[in-house]
Amino acid sequence: MSTAIDLSLFTGTDPIFTIADEVFSAMIDGEPGLLTEWVGDVPVIADAMHAWVDVDGVAPGRVLLSTERDTALQITRALLAMEPDEQVGDADFVDALGEVANVVGGNVKALVPDPGALTLPQVTHERPPTSPENLLHELALAWRGRLLVISLWSLA
Amino acid sequence: MTLAAENFSFVADLVRRRSAIQLEAGKEYLVESRLLPLARTAGTVDVDAYIRSLRSVASPAALEAVVEALTTNETSWFRDAQPFATLTDHVVPELLGARGAAGPLRIWSAACSTGQEPYSIAMTLADLVPGGRLRILGTDLNQQVLARARTGRYSQLEVNRGLPVSMLVKHFTRAGVDWEVAAPLRSAISFAQHNLLDVPPAGGPFDVVFLRNVLIYFDLATKRDVLRRVQRVVRPGGYLLLGAAETTIGIDDDWERVTVGRGSVYRLNARRAA
Amino acid sequence: MRALVIDDSRTMRRIIVGVLRSMGFDTVEAGDGREALDVLETGIPVDLACIDWNMPVMNGLEFVLAVRENRAWRGVTLMMVTTESEHNQIVRALAAGAHEYVIKPFTPDAIRDKLQLLGLVELEESA
Numbered sequence: 334m335s336t337a338i339d340l341s342l343f344t345g346t347d348p349i350f351t352i353a354d355e356v357f358s359a360m361i362d363g364e365p366g367l368l369t370e371w372v373g374d375v376p377v378i379a380d381a382m383h384a385w386v387d388v389d390g391v392a393p394g395r396v397l398l399s400t401e402r403d404t405a406l407q408i409t410r411a412l413l414a415m416e417p418d419e420q421v422g423d424a425d426f427v428d429a430l431g432e433v434a435n436v437v438g439g440n441v442k443a444l445v446p447d448p449g450a451l452t453l454p455q456v457t458h459e460r461p462p463t464s465p466e467n468l469l470h471e472l473a474l475a476w477r478g479r480l481l482v483i484s485l486w487s488l489a
Numbered sequence: 490m491t492l493a494a495e496n497f498s499f500v501a502d503l504v505r506r507r508s509a510i511q512l513e514a515g516k517e518y519l520v521e522s523r524l525l526p527l528a529r530t531a532g533t534v535d536v537d538a539y540i541r542s543l544r545s546v547a548s549p550a551a552l553e554a555v556v557e558a559l560t561t562n563e564t565s566w567f568r569d570a571q572p573f574a575t576l577t578d579h580v581v582p583e584l585l586g587a588r589g590a591a592g593p594l595r596i597w598s599a600a601c602s603t604g605q606e607p608y609s610i611a612m613t614l615a616d617l618v619p620g621g622r623l624r625i626l627g628t629d630l631n632q633q634v635l636a637r638a639r640t641g642r643y644s645q646l647e648v649n650r651g652l653p654v655s656m657l658v659k660h661f662t663r664a665g666v667d668w669e670v671a672a673p674l675r676s677a678i679s680f681a682q683h684n685l686l687d688v689p690p691a692g693g694p695f696d697v698v699f700l701r702n703v704l705i706y707f708d709l710a711t712k713r714d715v716l717r718r719v720q721r722v723v724r725p726g727g728y729l730l731l732g733a734a735e736t737t738i739g740i741d742d743d744w745e746r747v748t749v750g751r752g753s754v755y756r757l758n759a760r761r762a763a
Numbered sequence: 764m765r766a767l768v769i770d771d772s773r774t775m776r777r778i779i780v781g782v783l784r785s786m787g788f789d790t791v792e793a794g795d796g797r798e799a800l801d802v803l804e805t806g807i808p809v810d811l812a813c814i815d816w817n818m819p820v821m822n823g824l825e826f827v828l829a830v831r832e833n834r835a836w837r838g839v840t841l842m843m844v845t846t847e848s849e850h851n852q853i854v855r856a857l858a859a860g861a862h863e864y865v866i867k868p869f870t871p872d873a874i875r876d877k878l879q880l881l882g883l884v885e886l887e888e889s890a
Contacts, residue, residue, distance in 0.1 A: 348665055348666045351644070355644065355645060358646075359646055359873075360778065360870075363518070363870075364522055413777060413778070414781070424773075425773070425774070428772055429774040432774040436846050436868055439847065439867065440846060440848065443849050444665065451817055451846070453817075570880070646868070648866075649865060649869055649873035649876070650872065650876050651876040653863070654857065654861075654863050658850060658854055661850075662850060663849065
């Protein structure tokens, strides 16, 4: 994913927000409006979960979703339309979060010229190693009031 | 918050009577989310309370607003499919045959909203009618939806709705996160604001008029009025396409019903002078 | 009617299965193209395959090509359900023989619309 993801081309709404909004409204919430841009200072995420996909090729990059573990659990519940008393298994949880990263990442990939292939999603408790100078874009979002951060990184 | 059964039934009955649209069990969430803005404007504490207030006393405008809120939706492409097949299989070949080389085919898509209908018409006819021989006019009362229609840009979610993928690849290009109708198709279409209760729009006389799922919102006298105005800009022998549950029978005698496949179209009697 | 749901994400399989079952389909699942071919090779009749693109072992495009090469499976409607949304990717899938294409994210209505287009589900009054 080259640095040629020229976000200045997109006047108006941040395309990453549009992508995230569509994923959440279509598959997680069933209606728009529950995902908004985060207002104010972005707190540090305690007990974080990270889910990401990489786009390989000429200019490789990473699409990373970061959120609190509890938020990730709620996203899983909503995505799988689980009953309130249903338990979320670890495997379900990892797979669901990975799939959200996969769908967001796949759509981000379509924004860049000549993208490579998408890797399988990874989900971890530890943040994957990143250098600040490689940060291309960061978007802090509020889902039902809870913090969700989507960040784009160059892996070149 | 779950909707009380009798409140859901009240709304479902109202919508069915006014629009022929069925809200079955399971669609309570739709009623709640669509009526919440109305409930808030009315100052009621929730949708249940709002519906209860409507059941005791409601102005025609309030009931109309409820129906409107539940029957506007993300418009899909090629809505109901049949009318578009009718266009290619029956209506357009007949019209082209009858008029030979005389001028372009003119089609009016009334109440076109965000434009899926006129673009669907254009895609349907792209191979059948040579470029430059087709003029499509899309009209709507609402300037905002028209502005959207003019851009020809639709989101990924919108192009997932009823658009055959072969049409997507043929007639759209990617534009950032969106999809955009390609230039050749767009050149055949213009958009204008128009009120159906007003003087008919310029751009006629029309060979075909799409007036789908619009008359259902009007009472009988208004339906007659709208159809009379439409008639003034339709060629003798021209066609009117209505929504699946609609008819001109009992409203306007100047149209002849023609059964095509599983549906009907209405042909302006050639005897009637334009 | 039976549908074969092919995706390496069990989450996505579960979502698609849920939508299809609500429309009256029986469903079978596979985690990649190779497993999906194994299902077809057992001989059970399959009317519809919902196919992810990016999967290990055998991806969705390879699966489509394999199905279209086998006359025995001519009756299987092939619908991609994938994040791959570049114009040329969609063209590739159609050239390989896919009949329809749903881009993720999708709503249940989007799946229903496509299945109506394909004649696999009855047309109902749009609401």
